[in-house]
Amino acid sequence: MSFIKRYLLPRLLQYFLVIFVGITVVFIVPRLTPVDPVQEMINTITQRGAYMDPEAIEQLRQSMKEMYGLEGTVFSQYISLWRRLIIGDFGPSLSQFPTPVVKLIGISLPWTLGLMLVTTLLSWIIGNILGGIAGYFSSSRWSAAIERFMMVLRPIPYYIFALILLLVFGYVIPIFPIAGGTSIGLKIQFSWKVIADLLRHAILPALSMILLGMAGWFQTMRLVMSNIVREDYVMYARAGGLRDTKIAFNYVIKNAMLPQVTGLALSLGQIFGGAMVTEMVFSYPGIGGLLYTAINAGDYNLIMGITMFSILGIATGALLVDLLYPLFDPRIRYR
Amino acid sequence: MAVLRELLRDGKFTFAFTVMSILIILAILSFFSPYDMSIWNVVPRDMPPSAEYILGTNSKGQDVFWEMTVAIKNSLIMAVIAAFFSRLIAIAVGLLAGFKGGMTDRTLMSINDSFIVLPVLPILILLGAILKERLNMIVLGLILAIFGWAWDARLIRSQTLSLREREFTNTAMLSGQKVYELIFKEYLPFVIPIVSATAINNMFWAVGMEVTMAILGLSNLTIPTLGTMMHWAISYQAMLLGYWWWIATPVVVSVLLFVSLYLLSVSVSQYLDPRTRIQRIGTAKVVK
Amino acid sequence: MSVLNTEGLKAYYIIDVLGEKRYVRAVDDVDLEIRENEIYGIAGESGCGKTTLIKTLFGMVEPPLNVMDGKVKYKMNAEYADIFAMDNKRMREIRWEYISYIPQGSMSVLNPVQKVRYSFEHFIKAHRRIRNKEEEFIKPVERHLQALGLPVQILDSYPHQLSGGMRQRVTVALATVLQPKIIIADEPTTALDVVMQRGVIQLLKDVQSSLKNTIIMVTHDMGIHANIADRIGIMYAGKMIEEASTEEIFGNPLHPYTQYLIGSLPKIGDKSYKTSAPGAPPSLINPPEGCRFYPRCDRATDECKAAIPKLVEIEPGHKAACFLYSGVKEDE
């Protein structure tokens, strides 16, 4: 059982250590900013003209600080954070007090998960297939053409790309809605109509992410693939008169997929962080937009709640890779 | 120079090198700009490209061409700083962790993984709020360097691990070679291809991050960069009002920049890859 | 009785340099006759076209390599078949079955993520229908390994778990598992240390003597040739410049280049050898006019600069391409 002692336990320890450090950083950094959640709240309320008596503001500030649990030293806040996190309580949102953070996340997370899961998987699959084909037949003309296309596609600034998609498919050829996650009046229930509507709203954001994401996967896959095609063991298998399909699957794709699977596991971990810019461009409901609001409102608890999800997601993804990779690639040992 | 001449045999490299040279020349041109880019209303607004204003003018009353030169300079400086410093950290951590193993490895990888799991964009936004007006291109470059090394340190570490397995390490160790000598003489040559390829990827990432932050309005908007140019163009509705020259300029420049960086990365790593290197040297001898 | 022969074989790499086509004449007008039941060695400096020659012999011609002229014929069922006239399917079928290949650098020729067993399985299944796995696959392979003195356990190992010598022996076992008529071995010992080399060489010898087939052995190491080859061909700059039995080559080398090669040989088994001749091999894009060796040859005459000597029989069974022995020119 030396595997457990020598590899698994230390690796798990590292896993928790990483989460611990991540959470600590996310706790400290917002508190170093000049943002004061109480002030931001008072400003949001008064900015638009709601009249607050100057005398009342002072008292309000004090009472809000108490309610928000921002009284006391940073260290005691930190201790109480862990006390809460251990029992799975993220506390109330400060900007939407007293709505619990988990509830806010619960509203937004399904949108994010739905969108990101599908786009991450699809861009991975399409990118790898295209990249694989282009890498395998790297000398063919259309392989070069598709490579050039991807090369130019990938670096287009995402925001601009998304905006162009929106202009083209939302305005010039108005086949997709330009904002939101649902049509006016839609009640979420299980019917084909509802699913079709949800899909219609998700297509543009998804498309923008799939296209650019795909280009990234394509490029790495093509690179890996064209390297593997030149590997000696592929040449050798060919010399041995193996069938092309056998070579393609057992010798090229199987080996090329290894780094890509790692990449997929980590990207899947990242989806908990949401897609801030996508959600902003397409006005799509989700966790990224929520995080942006939280940061700007100095909503410490909400920031913590959302980033905690993404930290857990990525850390687990990385752990997954470390634990499973040796099963796929015998060259790597647990160490 | 010989290396360059050899690289220039590659059509991809030639293209990328040409584009990059043009961009660098443009960046240098920025020092001869007739306008101070922090001053608005120095030229008529919203003029399409003409002989007088090669790339037209924007709604702030600035010449887009000269704005672009400054933007290229600033974005490049930022990207190079980010790439350079993150490489330093990545090499140090990767080699050390891979070579030493054990506790050192575990500690370093814990730190490394902590950086990997941290959500970069939110933290950048928060850091931007802390640094406020001190957030110039150099500082931004350094910040991005702090967040841009972790992945590559892991790569370098695993490369070092596999090098450690090779026989020459044992031979070297047994023959009493000093550790740093071993690392610098024997390992670094294998690590350099990763470093150069990832350096270019890192610049790619840094410029992308800057663009994202600027579009969100969170970088220093008074400094022209590719990102802030897009920010101003978007917020003045250049796209909808048909001032295509204003929005297209930074987009095209950044695509060109990225494409040339990508091609550079591909051809340089091909050049440096020990395996293709042997082939290439083999043929090079033949070709001579 | 030749089992494989070539006639005026020309295989060039075509390289596109800035829109201009250039030819690298890696194999330039080579005639070969390789006999049944012999070990034929091909020697020469690196970059002289050895590897290209055996690629061409094996029919593995892919761009940028092109066969410009000439034929490669295998003797099959008492007839000579031009391999460049065969279709891909036929090519695929005769490989391993009729002619197999032991690659250079066994380090990376086995798929790193699959056990050795599967390499055997794939190579065999590509040519034989296996209905009963136990009877038709596992047992014969195990017998084969045992016959070659290899432990059966290697089948369940990953390539990286084997030593370099063991991996090379696996490739020998793989190349011989279908008992082909011809085996081409491309520098099978280069990456190994001296002890390992001996083992592999001995294995090859044993295989040949039991199968009574032909081995074409390429290496720059004259020591190995001395050890194993029956006949040796010396290549220089894409051309075959001398061919004779091993004793003849070592005892009576004719061509100045061969003399250099033999003369600089320190002792058998030493991997490194001194530079065989002053200067470097010529460019294969713009080879020197006339004899390709004349710039490095201290016995060169004006004739050598003007014309290319043809490989002709100087003594029985001993061919050389040098104006010192024969005035026959290549007609170009």
Added chain:
Amino acid sequence: MKLRTIIALLCVIALFGFTLAGCGGQQETGKEPSQEPGEKPAEEPGGKPAETGDVSRSETFIVDVLGGRVTTPENFNVWAQTWRTPDRGVQQLMLEPLWIVEYVTGEVINALAAEGPEYNEDFTKMVVKLRQGMYWSDGVEFTADDIVFDVELVKATEGMSYHTEFNTYVDKVYAEDKYTVVFEFKEGNSRFHTFFVDRWGGFRPFPKHIFEEVDDPVSFEFNPPISSGPYVLKDYDPGGYWTRWTKREDWQKTPTGALYGEPVPKEVVFYYYGNPEKKVLAQAQHEIDLIEVTSETLKAILEKSDTSRAYRKEYPYFVNVDPCITGISLNADIEPYNNKDVRWALTLAIDIVEELGTSFDGMATMGCLAVPPTPVYLEWYYKPMEEWLRSFELDIEVDGQKFKPYDPEATKRLTEYIKSRGYELPSEDEEELKQIFGYGWWKYAPDVAEKLLERNGFKRDNSGKWLLPDGSPWKIHMVTGTNPSNIGYRHVFAVQQAWKKFGIEVEVETTENAATLTQHGDFDATGTWPALEPWGGHPDMYRTLRSWHSKFYKPTGEPNVGHVSRWHHPDMDKVVDELEGLDWDDPKVIENGIEGLKIAVREMPSIQISGYPGMVSFDEQYWTNFPGAENPYCQPYHHWPNLKYMLPFLKPTGN
């Protein structure tokens, strides 16, 4: 190997399951607060299940949401202290206040109140008469009991808006009869009723019969909400982008119905489209009827949509009735901005024409007083004060004469600029132009500014850059938000240009935390309101001037309470104290206000530049008779609570 495989797999599965289970569990606990007593399970108010696309566009009025995406879409409890995006229909359609300001006509409308408040002599008691025959949307009558209950509940509940205010002032509140509420105060307060005046906020009554069943009125979601206004909630987007309201059948029983008749649209949808460019696209496709935008965005819409029109049909398009004054606030608490001369010098270094040209392409009403230059305030303050402004002198001599900084020609200079940009002036009549572009501003006098600075020890270095009196370089740190459509943002960048031109180093920080920074005094200059807005529909300047009272002064570093400039002056204290003793309908209020504004001119605590040049775009595809400049029957914005009073006047086009 095999054993390892299994262990590794098991570990991963366990971890993932653990994580997921954790999330699932948390989500469930998250639902708990919605299990409050008194809350009915959410059901479709209309009764029939909604389908997609069941919106009859010709009967639906669709408008924008200024507050953006709603993060808690199921929560309609706007009485909790925190932000609930009230402009998604909650304040415009669902709720009626007691009183509401109408800044276009300059009046305070009695909504749920029947008439204005009645105070006693020493302002310790206030009587409010309620409008009779008003009903909540669930059929319960609105009475004095609601108000009494509301005030008492708020007093008792920490975390509800106005909790502090009501506790500070209200001693007793009781119903004299069914429609009369009496407030007794702990101390005299002549402006207490303004807490109930709706001007984009204010206390709006909530239904007693719902809230009295609730344990925790702060976390209570008030869903489905009960309306006092003419519309009720139909449904809302779980993602938070749209909220849909439908007209009450008993709309007569609301103040809107009683005052203006039946609102025309059958349904109103509040839809947040996101970034400005999306709003343009949405309106170009006739998917949104009313939006607020920037000048560039408006230009784009007018180009793309034939049916869209702005507040003014032709240039300069902008809304000149918005009751906010915009410009630059200086931190008058820190060196060197605590020096009046410096503040005046910075003002005179701005060329108003260039400023307005850069920021809004000339589309704004210039205003040099601490009061917005809307038509009603022009009448109340700018016109009466013009003579004084013309003769106002600064304590500095130019050519042997005291310098008179006021520039009545500024309007003319601005119209010249407008013509040079190729726009057509909306009128040739000088008076009319003054109504639109303002009465005048301060002279562009960098020479005088130079003198003002020099006499305070400022010097220029060799390159012409200004140095502080101590010889160090002068760098102004300006702060503004990240939203380019924000008016303050535009001013900050335009003024930065002016000051740079004058030779001062200026750094602009754009940050999402501009609010905190300004409130903590972490800035030199900012685009935050240079003076607090007055009531908008009432000449009383109490609200604006009071924020400059010295009793609210806090030193820089401590959170601010009064105006962000932290400026204060004994003369201003006196004016404010006097105002406090006046009933707000007392005619002397204007006199007093003029006194206060004069002090603000002399001292220049912050630089007022222009009115809030709002840009709205109406789409006339489905609806017409919008309150544009030619027929300003009501304020034109979709986010002001007065929207409900616009709805009875809309006319369907039948498209």
